[in-house]
Amino acid sequence: MIADQTSVIFLVLIAVVVVFGGGVVVLSRRRSRPQPPALPADSPATSLTLNTDESESPADSPATSLTLNVAAPSPEPPTIGGRIGRSRSVFSTAFAKIRGRDTIAQDTWDELEETLLRADVGVKVADSLLSSLRTSVKERTVTTPSELMDALRSLMKSQLSVASRELRLDTAVTPNVWLFVGVNGVGKTTTIGKVGAARAADGVSVLMAAGDTFRAAAAEQLETWAERAGAAFVRGGEGADPASVIFDGIQSAESRGFDLVLADTAGRLQNKTNLMDELRKVRRVADKAAGEVTEVLLVIDATTGQNGLSQAREFADATQVTGVVLTKLDGSAKGGIVFAIETELGIPVKLVGVGETQADLIAFDGDAFVDALFD
Numbered sequence: 594m595i596a597d598q599t600s601v602i603f604l605v606l607i608a609v610v611v612v613f614g615g616g617v618v619v620l621s622r623r624r625s626r627p628q629p630p631a632l633p634a635d636s637p638a639t640s641l642t643l644n645t646d647e648s649e650s651p652a653d654s655p656a657t658s659l660t661l662n663v664a665a666p667s668p669e670p671p672t673i674g675g676r677i678g679r680s681r682s683v684f685s686t687a688f689a690k691i692r693g694r695d696t697i698a699q700d701t702w703d704e705l706e707e708t709l710l711r712a713d714v715g716v717k718v719a720d721s722l723l724s725s726l727r728t729s730v731k732e733r734t735v736t737t738p739s740e741l742m743d744a745l746r747s748l749m750k751s752q753l754s755v756a757s758r759e760l761r762l763d764t765a766v767t768p769n770v771w772l773f774v775g776v777n778g779v780g781k782t783t784t785i786g787k788v789g790a791a792r793a794a795d796g797v798s799v800l801m802a803a804g805d806t807f808r809a810a811a812a813e814q815l816e817t818w819a820e821r822a823g824a825a826f827v828r829g830g831e832g833a834d835p836a837s838v839i840f841d842g843i844q845s846a847e848s849r850g851f852d853l854v855l856a857d858t859a860g861r862l863q864n865k866t867n868l869m870d871e872l873r874k875v876r877r878v879a880d881k882a883a884g885e886v887t888e889v890l891l892v893i894d895a896t897t898g899q900n901g902l903s904q905a906r907e908f909a910d911a912t913q914v915t916g917v918v919l920t921k922l923d924g925s926a927k928g929g930i931v932f933a934i935e936t937e938l939g940i941p942v943k944l945v946g947v948g949e950t951q952a953d954l955i956a957f958d959g960d961a962f963v964d965a966l967f968d
């Protein structure tokens with residue numbers, strides 16, 4: 594329909610140019626979007642330029658130029674494979690090298706172990722994967738390096754087959770409360786911005802509560818994300834009690850009939866007892882407020898390595914974490930920590946952050962993640 598209109602405008606303009614003997618015509622069309630998510634730098638706007646043959650133009654009239662600037666189409670939703678692609682080659686290269694060997698020898702095992710450890714799966718998970726593979730080789734169900742890699746891939750997938758990764762949003766509850774916790778700088782506030790935008794786009798009414806009262810800038814950062822997502826926003830004064838800001842946010846959401854409160858908290862190290870106690874209080878008070886805490890999401894930076902496991906342990910103990918958000922998986926093929934978190938702690942990874950913009954959030958899929966490490 595829009596394309597038809599553009600064609601009509603195009604033809605009319607050509608006619609005008611022909612009738613009036615030249616000139617430069619520039620047409621711009623930008624698709625209107627309610628929330629313009631920043632386009633990735635590598636998706637330029639489409640520009641089409643048509644020049645008439647100068648030899649046919651009268652000497653005193655410039656060549657006719659018609660430029661159509663069309664905003665690039667919305668990027669395809671990101672995929673794990675697409676986003677960690679840039680640096681995962683270290684793994685796919687190692688796996689491909691093993692696959693290309695003639696036999697399974699000691700150096701095959703060494704290389705395999707090193708690659709798994711580099712992917713951050715941790716010693717325990719690597720040992721369990723390797724010992725299962727050794728058994729298969731002993732029993733001769735696996736005889737070639739290629740079969741070995743296939744067996745590893747399916748073992749890794751089976752380790753990530755948790756019952757459900759769905760985020761709980763109960764329509765009978767007003768409001769659902771999702772609490773975001775984690776150490777400093779992992780991407781809590783950014784993730785709230787992304788989650789809020791995605792839910793608001795689905796028609797869920799969202800309120801963001803600035804429970805990070807440690808710095809004034811933290812509330813302002815969240816407010817910006819709330820504006821972008823079209824979400825309501827509640828904050829307290831600098832240094833206010835985070836639990837009471839979140840409580841007020843929840844009560845306000847209830848009285849205004851909001852579906853979902855996304856509560857931000859200040860980053861804290863998992864070994865700081867007083868700060869972890871503060872978080873316990875946040876959880877307790879949120880439970881006392883209206884609605885129900887239906888998710889406590891621990892945000893972990895994928896590049897953190899095995900330290901992510903001790904973060905998960907301590908935060909789970911303080912707040913009954915229901916899921917993990919693994920951020921910054923773009924540009925990193927690590928994130929093997931998901932194996933340790935899921936197998937050792939039984940906490941499902943629910944979301945993955947693959948960039949800094951609103952659209953850079955993916956629902957975690959274990960199979961796709963393992964495939965991305967291999968392919």
Ligand SMILES: Nc1nc2c(ncn2[C@@H]2O[C@H](COP(=O)(O)OP(=O)(O)OP(=O)(O)O)[C@@H](O)[C@H]2O)c(=O)[nH]1
Binds near residue numbers: 776777780921922
């Ligand atoms: N590349 C990349 N950067 C991210 C991602 N998520 C967040 N970031 C960046 O990480 C930095 C910290 O993000 P914040 O959201 O402020 O982290 P935070 O956990 O709220 O930090 P504190 O509140 O200080 O504890 C920002 O520069 C974000 O843009 C991601 O998935 N990928």
Ligand SMILES: [Mg+2]
Binds near residue numbers: 783805811860
């Ligand atoms: Mg923050």
